[in-house]
Amino acid sequence: MRGALRTTLLTFALLYLAYAGAQSYFPPLIGNNWDTENAGYDPTALQELNTFLDTTGTKAFILLENGRIAHEQYFDSFTQDSLWYWASAGKTMTSFLIGLAEADGLISRG
Secondary structure, three states: OHHHHHHHHHHHHHHHHHHHHHHOOOOOOOOOOOOOOOOOOOHHHHHHHHHHHHHOOOOEEEEEEOOEEEEEEEOOOOOOOOOOOOOOHHHHHHHHHHHHHHHOOOOOOO
């Protein structure tokens, strides 16, 4: 029974990813720099955020707004191409996606 529930939830999460991905907008890549000031973010506050994240052992941080990357930062030797072992974080992501799908009316509890 638990296996069937787990499979069902995973299926819904993957379907939602496909649904959301089809509606996502990815701006064309023009260089490697993003203009965060045009998104309305204070560069000084972002630098303070980067300092905080760096001191707390964060490896990467990406801030999305309306399907666009508003801020992207990597720390230490971690890069955009680095691999990361998710372990239990996958459960958090799955529950988050199921919540989004439920909020969008794609699934219901009852």
